[in-house]
């Protein structure tokens with residue numbers, strides 16, 4: 362049966378229960394069996410809703426969509442090796458977060474909720490604000506006062522009520538959680554429906570490779586919504602018998618905020634929480650990723666690794682990609698910076714997929 366399952370206490374709830382977390386505080390996952398009618402999919406519009414039977418939204422009328430997705434996957438030769446880059450910055454709000462937002466807001470509409478709360482000053486906030494505007498839903502956002510200008514301007518432009526709070530990022534999360542007690546916590550980091558959108562990244566990659574899986578996928582990771590989405594998506598295709606093996610999932614973090622990198626190389630099961638600094642890759646500066654254990658498990662289970670890159674390496678990778686014609690924000694350059702290190706020990710005969718996750722116009 363379609364359901365929500367708590368990753369801590371294992372309690373099971375019907376899928377239509379309007380909760381983001383388990384009452385015990387645990388993270389919820391979705392149990393749902395997708396199907397892939399390949400010839401029907403091939404005839405549909407090139408967007409992520411072409412995988413309609415794989416997305417657990419029952420009511421077609423609830424779907425909130427701008428026709429997003431099916432972003433181009435193009436090969437680029439980087440340091441002598443071919444890498445397929447998925448152009449995730451070409452989404453309506455300028456980042457892959459639209460994958461999660463289209464499914465999460467569809468869920469919100471299906472539940473008949475007219476106000477949501479989220480803590481993000483970045484691309485998740487932009488995406489939820491835009492899809493809320495389209496859905497006619499009020500999207501109340503909480504962000505640290507230190508958040509950067511362009512993304513706040515974009516959030517405000519969509520008309521989302523925004524509250525700026527002094528102090529660390531956690532203050533915004535606490536405020537959002539409190540405010541959500543009377544509404545719905547549409548956290549991109551915790552709400553499992555967000556991952557039901559980001560998983561379409563994997564479906565698109567495989568379809569664009571002729572329904573084949575790549576060998577390795579290299580992605581930036583903070584909260585891991587793209588990486589965990591990719592994990593779920595590839596796992597769905599393995600279960601359905603469409604691809605044979607999981608790609609190795611490799612995460613790249615900024616060395617100045619690398620709780621997953623530290624845990625991975627220490628052999629720890631949970632992210633290393635303390636001692637992190639600011640980085641130009643603000644979109645992945647997440648000291649305590651809520652799904653950190655799941656991220657580490659996905660990387661280890663698929664035989665991937667975690668790479669950390671310095672500030673200068675990130676800036677250099679941004680320049681390198683721009684000189685190839687790809688205008689991306691610093692957070693998105695983290696993947697390209699990590700690839701430089703990955704390629705040094707790649708055997709060279711593998712199919713590598715990566716992503717350009719956010720638009721450069723967000724960080725001019």
Ligand SMILES: *Cc1c(COP(=O)(O)O)cnc(C)c1O
Nearest residue numbers: 484582583584585586644718719
């Ligand atoms: C959100 C974001 C990421 C990282 O996504 P996580 O879900 O935090 O791992 C990477 N790049 C950009 C541009 C983003 O906005």
Ligand SMILES: [Zn+2]
Nearest residue numbers: 367370383385
């Ligand atoms: Zn629980």
